[in-house]
Amino acid sequence: MTHEAAGQSTRIVVVGSGFAGFECARALTRRLAGTDARITMISPHDYMLYTPLLPEVAGGILDARFVTVPLSEALPNVELVKGRVDSVDLDSRTLHVTDCEQGVENVSWDRVVLTPGSVTRLFDIPGLAEHARGLKTPAEALFFRDQLLTQLELAERDTDPLVARARRTVVVVGASYAGTELTAQLRALADEAASRRGLDPKEVRFLLLDAADTVMPEVGEKLGRKVLEVLRSRGIDVRLETTLTELGPDHVTLDDGTVVPTRTVAWVTGVTAGPLIDTLGLPTEKGRLTVRPDLSVEGHPDVFAGGDAAAVPDLRNSGSITPPTAQHAVRQGRALARNVAASLGIGDAKPYTHRDMGLVVDLGPGFAVANPLNIQLSGFLAKVVTRAYHLYAMPNAANRWAVALAYLTDLLFPRPLVSIGLVTDEESRFAASEGVGAQT
Ligand SMILES: Cc1cc2nc3c(=O)[nH]c(=O)nc-3n(C[C@H](O)[C@H](O)[C@H](O)COP(=O)(O)OP(=O)(O)OC[C@H]3O[C@@H](n4cnc5c(N)ncnc54)[C@H](O)[C@@H]3O)c2cc1C
Known part of the structure; x- marks a missing residue:
């Protein structure tokens, strides 16, 4: 039974604290202010990583802490579950989460936003x-x-x-x-x-x-x-x-x-979608989760995705998907918030569209x-x-x-x-x- 059906507060769970998940949670707290909605973020880290400055960390110009944005400070109204989602049960609307000490927890949702980003693409090259x-x-x-x-x-x-x-x-x-x-x-x-x-x-x-x-x-x-x-x-x-x-x-x-x-x-x-996407059993394109222009997943109106992990149709470039960049991930995060809120009856949904800057x-x-x-x-x-x-x-x-x-x-x-x-x-x-x- 969902939280909505049980008369409890509506629970929105965001998986991942990268550009897309962070912006989505931030915009959701604004859009859903004054409602009984509960926003939870699940991530192995308690920070959002500003990846474009990693080369300067490697080069000794910046300290690693400068490029990690503390979630507790930037998202004070979001509940953080520190752990990794291993599997997603779409029928029972439950996420299986493992923390860094191998403790496990099941987290249920009314709406889930999948933004587990990407990992380095490796090839079968010896060594x-x-x-x-x-x-x-x-x-x-x-x-x-x-x-x-x-x-x-x-x-x-x-x-x-x-x-x-x-x-x-x-x-x-x-x-x-x-x-x-x-x-x-x-x-x-x-x-x-x-x-x-x-x-x-x-x-x-x-x-x-x-x-x-x-x-x-x-x-x-x-x-x-x-x-x-x-x-x-x-x-x-x-x-x-x-x-x-x-x-x-x-x-x-x-x-x-x-x-x-x-x-x-x-x-x-180059990168490929985070390993979680492969476990879902849902359609993918170039390894990224297929989503509709409003960032929802076909046949699962309670599931949304964006950022590097999702194959988002590029409406300004027909037939292609948006590239895996922070520029798109940030804006998709905001679009996710808008469309998740709309699915709860707050505001109107809009297809994602953005001109490359x-x-x-x-x-x-x-x-x-x-x-x-x-x-x-x-x-x-x-x-x-x-x-x-x-x-x-x-x-x-x-x-x-x-x-x-x-x-x-x-x-x-x-x-x-x-x-x-x-x-x-x-x-x-x-x-x-x-x-x-x-x-x-
Ligand atoms: C070195 C470097 C430089 C870059 N420079 C630029 C640039 O200048 N401009 C630009 O536009 N883009 C740049 N990018 C690309 C940009 O970083 C990505 O497009 C962007 O980070 C994607 O955001 P995201 O939220 O989809 O994923 P990510 O930022 O990768 O975040 C994913 C989050 O999900 C979490 N996660 C993953 N799996 C799970 C799981 N199973 N359970 C829970 N949480 C999970 C991760 O820990 C992370 O917090 C750069 C990337 C790199 C690596």
Whole structure:
């Protein structure tokens, strides 16, 4: 029996505290203020992660806490259940939740909003899950910062020049915006470390690989060419139409047979919907849950979904689905709130539609590219626009303040070269940090 039918308050459960779930819960508290509705959020974390700034956490500009928005502060009227939804019983309207100590709880709903986001897309490449790391979580971002600084320190005292060279080599696979931003930030961190040690920065080698024939297709050909130019001018060896065939603890093998000795490999080649979506037994498109234009699930009027986990029809681009970006996830979160409220008789439902506003991409010291509203910007002006945009988009005043101060600190002082070592090797692996194994 539902809460509505039993005469109890209506319960809306939001699964996931990413951009879509967070915005949905926030907008729902406003839309349903004054009603008896109870809003519950289930997430393994007590924060909303502002992922676009993870490369700057890896690069040592920002602290991980600055990019995690506390739910207790930002969503004071939402009940938080800290745990992971393992399965969804659509008939009995119940979610099965496991917490971090393996305690289990069943949570029932009148309306459920599924926003479990995405995880790194892995392939069946030998050694990938063990020896590469992704960039979807604070643990992974902190791993890269610590790993790079530790390897540079060890290289300095290594008596075997070949091992020292491997320690000073970083391989990033995936030259879309996330991988390119990560490469640029790690390059800047390595340059700072080299200059403090009197080492030629060229001694620290960076390879950026992509199976495609261009970098950052999201920003268009002209800005993409500019990015390529800047990356190469910083000594980054960009190899397009190239990927990995195998990884070991001290090397990777490229698909042209070249063996590159390295201890640091980032795998940032794209995402796939969170594993929960696969367990639902509902129709999917490209692995994402199929939803109608109003973000409800066909045949289940009490189930809604959005963000990276959902295949949302792109009404401005007939026949396609919206790309997995924060820009869409935020707006889909608000549309979810509107349409869930409408399903309870409050307001009117509307199909989701949004015109792409462009991207901002920070590429390290003094450089960024951005194409807001299709205006192509690069260099210092793009850098100002990019940083201003992140401060504007950060959904909590204390986080905004912390990030603004960190940007100011970055203008006045060199990057701190500190590997605090909070994340173990095990904790940063895909399985532990993102909950994913190999997918095909
Ligand atoms: C490094 C990086 C940089 C990016 N930069 C940009 C950018 O500049 N601009 C842009 O538009 N987009 C950017 N993106 C993409 C953007 O982060 C995603 O599109 C966005 O996070 C999707 O939001 P979401 O709410 O759907 O999912 P997510 O943000 O992934 O959140 C999903 C939430 O669900 C939780 N969850 C997962 N499974 C379960 C479960 N079973 N039970 C309970 N909770 C669960 C997760 O823990 C998480 O809290 C970037 C992504 C990365 C990784």
